[in-house]
Amino acid sequence: MSPAMGEEIVDRSEGFGERLLGLLLDRARLMPPQLIAPLIAEEVARVGGSDVSILLQDYAQELLVPLSGRKLHVDRPEPIADSPAGRAFLHAEVVEVAQARGVRMYLPLLDGSDQVGVMALTLDAVTDDDRRLLRRLAGLVADMLVTKNSYTDQFFLARRREPxxxxxxxxxxLLPPLSMSVPQIEVAGMLEPAYRVAGDSFDYALNDNxxxxxxxxxxxHGLDAAxxxxxxxxxxRHARRVYVSLAETYAFMDDAICRQFGPDHFVTxxxxxxxxxxxxxxxxxxxxxxxxxxxxxxxxxxxESATTLPVGCGGEEPRIAxxxxxxxxxxxxxxxGIIEEHVAGGExxxxxxxxxxxxxxxxxxxxxxxxxxRRLSHTLKGERGGHTSDDATLFMIEWHGGAADHLTVLD
Incomplete structure (x- = not known):
């Protein structure tokens, strides 16, 4: 169907999309953090989008908080548990909601496989060309946010909901990305209480296979534990990067803690x-x-495994399970901290x-x-009376196996 006379034709073809993404990439390299938001809004406007919002996950993983910035649409935070933005975030999928004047789109911002947040915008109508272009744009926006985050507090302050x-x-x-997903394996981790955690932490790296x-x-607790x-x-990390065994890694960590803090301090x-x-x-x-x-x-x-002494206690070489x-x-x-929290009755x-x-x-x-x-963490917190008096960490691995070589083949 031909457009009505006077109606603006918006080019959302793949060729146009490539030029648009290229322009964004060229400018992003030197763009100060505070100008990222106006640039994104400008790019979305070029494909006919409006009311652009960038929603970032808060540290307690309860809300998606709007990033403020010139030309951005700033509304109230969206709950992760029960909102279109939360669904896009948790499932890493595009969510579309029909509105009286167009379609509101929620696109997950994925840096690799780690969910950074959600980009929301409104279009008059949505085609497959739009979906393809906007998914790619969201991926580039996520990379920009992660890159700029390393030298600004702007995104940190948006995510922080309490002191x-x-x-x-x-x-x-200290933390790596809270989640990682490749075809063979997925991981995710959570720390509680998000704004007062001290001694708990986790780390991971995927090296070859x-x-x-x-x-x-x-x-x-407090700074001593941190x-x-x-x-x-x-x-x-040092031991891991010089390719020593698990037993040698334990010994290296044990020696570091013992030398720095003495025999009365330890780390499980x-x-x-x-x-x-x-x-x-x-x-x-x-x-x-x-x-x-x-x-x-x-x-x-x-x-089960043969439990050795905590790190810093001078334990013998551990047995590998x-x-x-x-x-x-x-x-x-x-x-x-997950299982020792006292609940009703003091147990x-x-x-x-x-x-x-x-x-x-x-x-x-x-x-x-x-x-x-995330669902397990919030369920456990509710079961424990809604509070965490000690640090509590959850870390989950899901193994799929197989190979990812097909990703190196270009269609």
Whole structure:
């Protein structure tokens, strides 16, 4: 159908989209952080979009908070649990909502596979050309936000919903992306309480076919715990990057904590290697609760291992536990703040209640690892009375296996 006389024709073809994205990429390299928002709004306007919002996840993972900026549409925060923006964020999919004057689109902002937030905009109508172009634009916007975030506080301040302790500032600066997804394996992690966490942390890296994971809990509270966690994670990364074994990594971390803090301080830790091709898992447990193996939505066993002394206590060389995962298996690591929180009656929450919560949620429809872990975290917090008096960490791995070589082949 030909456009009516006087009606503006908006070019959303792939050729136009390539030129538009190229222009954005050329300008983004030198763009100051405060001008990112106006540039994005200008680019969206070129494809006929309006009311552009950039929504970033808050640190407690409860809300998507609008980023303020010239030419951006700023409305109230959107709940992650029950909103179109939250659905786009949790499921990493485009969500379209028909409105009286067009279609409101919510596009996940993905940096790799880590969800940064959501870009929302309104179009008069939506075609497949629009969807293709806007998905690519959202990917470029996510990369820009992550890149600029390394030298501005603008995005941090938008995400922060309450005052944050100095120890929590340190811990958040240590963390890798909260989630990662490749065809063979997915991971996701959460820290509580988001604005006061001190000694808990986690780290991971995917090197060739091996996923390296560490979950730690430094003794104490406040800056002392945050300082120990910083040294422990730094020592872990150093050992990991010189390709030593898990046993040698434990020894290196142990020596670093002992030398820096003396014999009266320690850090509990879990160290893992997961072969993403075969599902072989190696585990060192230095004072942590045993991880849970979840299969078909239910806990089937605790991944037991010979527990060695916490890092910093001068323990003997640890024995490596070996397990073999099946496709679709999940491994849930957690720190003692999850199970030692006292509930009504003064008793600890305990492992049995944790397992019951995991199994109950497993009976519902399974979603992506990050969405399911967030749901589990908030469910557990509710079961514990809505508060966390000690640091509490959850870290989940889901293994799929297979290969990703097909991604290197261009159509």
């Amino acid at each position: 944050m302790s100095v120890s929590a500032e340190i811990q958040w600066s 091996v996923l390296h994971v560490a979950v730690i809990d430094a003794m104490g 300082s120990m966690a910083t040294i422990a994670i730094g020592a872990y 830790a879990q160290l893992m290697h997961v072969n993403i091709t075969t599902g072989e898992l190696e585990l060192v447990n230095a004072g942590h609760p045993a991880p849970l193996l979840i299969r078909d939505g239910r806990v089937v066993q605790q991944l 070996e397990h073999l995962l099946q496709q679709g298996d999940r491994v849930l690591c957690y720190t003692d 600890p929450f305990g492992e049995e209640r944790l397992i019951r919560c995991v199994n109950r949620l497993g009976e519902e429809q399974s979603e992506a690892v990050r969405a399911d872990l």
